[in-house]
Amino acid sequence: SKREGRNRYHFFSKAVDDAASARLQLEADMRRALAAGQFIVHYQPVVHGRTRDAVAVEALLRWDRAGQGLQSPAVFIPVAEESGLIVPMGHWVLRQACEQLRAWSGTALGGISVAVNVSPVQLAQADFVDTVADVLHATGVDGSRLEFEITESTLMQDPEATLEMLRRLKGLGVRIAIDDFGTGYSSLGHLKRFPVDTLKIDHTFVRDLEADADDRELVRAILAMARSLRLHVVAEGVETEAQAAILAAMECPAFQGYLFARPAGAAVTAAWLQDRAAT
Ligand code: C2E
Numbered sequence: 001s002k003r004e005g006r007n008r009y010h011f012f013s014k015a016v017d018d019a020a021s022a023r024l025q026l027e028a029d030m031r032r033a034l035a036a037g038q039f040i041v042h043y044q045p046v047v048h049g050r051t052r053d054a055v056a057v058e059a060l061l062r063w064d065r066a067g068q069g070l071q072s073p074a075v076f077i078p079v080a081e082e083s084g085l086i087v088p089m090g091h092w093v094l095r096q097a098c099e100q101l102r103a104w105s106g107t108a109l110g111g112i113s114v115a116v117n118v119s120p121v122q123l124a125q126a127d128f129v130d131t132v133a134d135v136l137h138a139t140g141v142d143g144s145r146l147e148f149e150i151t152e153s154t155l156m157q158d159p160e161a162t163l164e165m166l167r168r169l170k171g172l173g174v175r176i177a178i179d180d181f182g183t184g185y186s187s188l189g190h191l192k193r194f195p196v197d198t199l200k201i202d203h204t205f206v207r208d209l210e211a212d213a214d215d216r217e218l219v220r221a222i223l224a225m226a227r228s229l230r231l232h233v234v235a236e237g238v239e240t241e242a243q244a245a246i247l248a249a250m251e252c253p254a255f256q257g258y259l260f261a262r263p264a265g266a267a268v269t270a271a272w273l274q275d276r277a278a279t
C-alpha cells in the first residue's frame with residue numbers, strides 16, 4: 001500500500017541519513033585530528049629475499065581516534081579520498097617519512113629507503129610534483145631514498161596523465177612501485193610504457209602459495225616477467241617460513257610481512273632495523 005511504501009521510504013531514508021552523518025562525522029574528526037597531530041606513521045620493514053637484511057620500510061598511516069582506538073586506513077583512507085582530505089593528509093605522511101629518513105641518515109640506518117603510498121587523488125593534483133620537490137628540499141632528503149607506491153588501477157584510470165606525472169616524479173629521482181600487483185588489469189605492454197621500478201605482489205597471491213599450485217605459477221610468472229623487464233619485486237603479506245621458502249626458491253628479491261616484522265612506530269622499527277640493516 002501507499003502507507004507501507006512511505007514507511008519503507010522513511011526507513012531507507014533514515015538509514016541513508018545515518019550513514020551520511022556518520023561519514024560527515026568521520027570526515028570532521030579526521031580534519032580535526034590532522035590539525036591536532038593525532039595521526040601517526042608506522043613503518044614496516046622490507047627485507048632482502050636471500051640475506052633477510054632490511055632494505056626499506058613502508059610508511060603506513062595510523063589514526064588513534066579519540067575514544068575509538070586505532071582506526072584502519074582501509075576505512076578512513078577512502079573517506080579521505082572522497083573528501084579531498086587525502087591531499088593534506090598524504091602531504092603530511094610524506095613529510096613525516098622524509099623527516100624520519102633525515103633523522104636516520106648518518107646512523108646505521110642511513111642506507112634505508114622509505115616507500116610511501118600515494119593516492120590517485122594526490123597524483124591528480126597539478127602541483128603534486130612541486131609539493132614533493134618542496135618536501136625533499138625542506139628535509140634534505142635525496143629523491144632516490146623515496147619510493148611511491150601506486151596501485152594498478154591508478155595507473156589505468158588516466159594512463160596519459162599518470163604517465164606524465166610519473167615521468168616528472170622520476171625527474172626528482174623518486175622510484176615508483178606498483179602496489180597490490182596482480183589484482184588489477186595492467187598488461188605487460190602497459191608496464192613497459194610506465195617508468196616503474198618495483199612490483200609489489202599482492203598478499204592474496206602469497207597467502208595460498210603452499211596449497212595453491214595456480215598461485216605458485218602466477219607468482220613464478222610475475223617474477224620471470226619482472227626479471228626480463230629488470231623490475232625489483234617485493235612479495236607482500238609473507239606470514240610463514242613455508243611461504244618465504246617457496247618465494248626464496250623462486251628467487252623473489254624482497255619480502256614484507258608479519259613473519260619478519262609488523263608495522264610499528266619509528267622507534268620500535270628503528271630498533272628492529274639496527275639489528276638487520278645491511279652493513
Ligand atoms: P597496502 O599499501 O597494501 O599496505 C599493506 C597492508 O598489509 C598494511 O595494512 C599492512 O599492515 C598489512 N600487512 C603487512 N604485513 C602483513 C602480513 O603479513 N599479513 C597481512 N594479512 N597483512 C599484512 P594497513 O596498514 O592496514 O593499510 C591498509 C591500506 O591502507 C594500505 O594497503 C594502503 O592501501 C592504505 N594506506 C595506508 N597508509 C596509507 C597512506 O599513508 N596513504 C594512502 N594513500 N594509503 C595508505
Ligand code: CA
Binds near residue numbers: 058117149179
Ligand atoms: Ca602499499
Ligand code: CA
Binds near residue numbers: 179200202203
Ligand atoms: Ca599492497
Ligand code: CA
Binds near residue numbers: 180
Ligand atoms: Ca592495498
